[in-house]
Amino acid sequence: MDQFVTLNNSVQMPIFGLGVWQSKSGDETENAVRWAIETGYRHIDTAAFYQNETSVGKAIRDSGVSRDDLFVTTKLWNADQGYKTAHQAFERSLSKLGTGYIDLYLIHWPKGELSNQTWKAFEEIYATGKVKAIGVSNFMVSQLTDFLPSCDVTPAVNQVEFHPHLQQPELQEYCKKNKIQLEAWSPIMQGQVTDVEELKQIGNSHNKSPAQIALKWEIQKGIVTIPKSVKQHRIQENADIFDFELSDEEMTAIDNLDQNRRIGPDPLNFNF
Numbered sequence: 001m002d003q004f005v006t007l008n009n010s011v012q013m014p015i016f017g018l019g020v021w022q023s024k025s026g027d028e029t030e031n032a033v034r035w036a037i038e039t040g041y042r043h044i045d046t047a048a049f050y051q052n053e054t055s056v057g058k059a060i061r062d063s064g065v066s067r068d069d070l071f072v073t074t075k076l077w078n079a080d081q082g083y084k085t086a087h088q089a090f091e092r093s094l095s096k097l098g099t100g101y102i103d104l105y106l107i108h109w110p111k112g113e114l115s116n117q118t119w120k121a122f123e124e125i126y127a128t129g130k131v132k133a134i135g136v137s138n139f140m141v142s143q144l145t146d147f148l149p150s151c152d153v154t155p156a157v158n159q160v161e162f163h164p165h166l167q168q169p170e171l172q173e174y175c176k177k178n179k180i181q182l183e184a185w186s187p188i189m190q191g192q193v194t195d196v197e198e199l200k201q202i203g204n205s206h207n208k209s210p211a212q213i214a215l216k217w218e219i220q221k222g223i224v225t226i227p228k229s230v231k232q233h234r235i236q237e238n239a240d241i242f243d244f245e246l247s248d249e250e251m252t253a254i255d256n257l258d259q260n261r262r263i264g265p266d267p268l269n270f271n272f
C-alpha cells in the first residue's frame with residue numbers, strides 16, 4: 001500500500017486512501033479511520049462539509065502512527081469561498097483536525113471568479129507551510145482554463161468524480177498536460193460497481209471483487225483513489241489490491257465501459 005504519486009511541488013501523495021463522506025462524526029468515523037490505519041492506509045480524505053474533521057483528527061492522533069507518515073486532505077466548503085473567509089475556514093479545519101498541518105487543502109467546488117480570491121488565500125496559507133499542497137475539486141476543463149491563468153501556484157490536484165462509467169478523457173488529458181494530479185471520488189460508484197458484469201468477470205479470474213478491480217484499474221492508470229467504507233471488512237477488502245496486476249487487455253476492457261454517466265452533481269450545473 002506504500003505506492004505514491006509525486007505532485008507538481010514534489011510532495012509524495014499515497015495513491016490509495018480512505019474517503020469519509022457520509023461517515024458520521026463520533027464512533028463511526030473514528031472506527032473507520034482506526035481500522036483503515038490498522039490495515040495500512042496512510043491517507044484520509046475529509047472535508048469541512050462532512051462535519052467529521054474532529055473525529056478524523058482524533059483517530060489519527062490515537063493511532064500511534066507518526067504524523068509524517070500520514071497524508072490528510074480536507075476541503076473548503078462553498079459558503080467559505082472568498083479571500084478572508086478562506087483564511088478563517090482553513091484555521092477552523094486545522095484546529096478541528098488538530099494534526100499540526102494539513103497535507104492537501106482543496107477548493108471543494110468551483111465558484112467562478114470568487115474561486116480566484118479563495119486561491120489567493122490558499123497560496124498564502126501554502127507559503128506558511130501549514131499546508132503541504134493546495135488543489136481543487138470538481139473543476140472541469142473549461143473551469144480550469146478560466147482559473148489557471150491567475151494562479152501563482154498551479155493546483156497540485158483536481159479531485160473529481162471518476163469511475164468506470166465516468167472517465168472524462170479530455171479532463172484526464174488536460175490535467176496530465178498541466179501537471180495536475182487527478183484524484184477519483186466515488187471510485188467504486190458508491191457501491192454500484194458490484195452490478196457491473198464486466199468487472200465481475202475480470203474479478204473472477206483474479207479472485208477479486210468488482211470493487212477491487214475498479215480500484216486497481218484506477219491505480220494502474222496513475223489516478224489517486226479514496227474509496228469510502230465504515231465497515232471493517234470492506235475497508236480491508238478495498239485495500240487488498242496490491243498483490244495482482246490487470247493485463248493491458250483488462251485495462252482496455254474497463255476503459256471501454258465509459259458511459260459519461262455521473263452519479264453525483266455536474267460541476268457545470270449545480271446549485272449549492
Ligand code: NDP
Pocket residue numbers: 018019020021022045046108137138159160184185186187188189190191192194209211212226227228229230231234235237238264
Ligand atoms: P465510493 O465510490 O467510495 O462508495 C462508497 C459506498 O460504497 C458506501 O456506501 C460504502 O458502504 C460502499 N462500499 C464500500 N466498499 C464497498 C465494497 N467493497 N463493495 C461494495 N460496496 C462498498 O463513494 P463516495 O462517494 O463515498 O466517494 C469516496 C470518497 O470521495 C468520499 O468518501 C469522499 O471522501 C470523496 N468525495 C469527494 C467529493 C468531492 O466533491 N470532492 C464528492 C464525493 C465523494 P459502507 O460504508 O456501508 O461500506
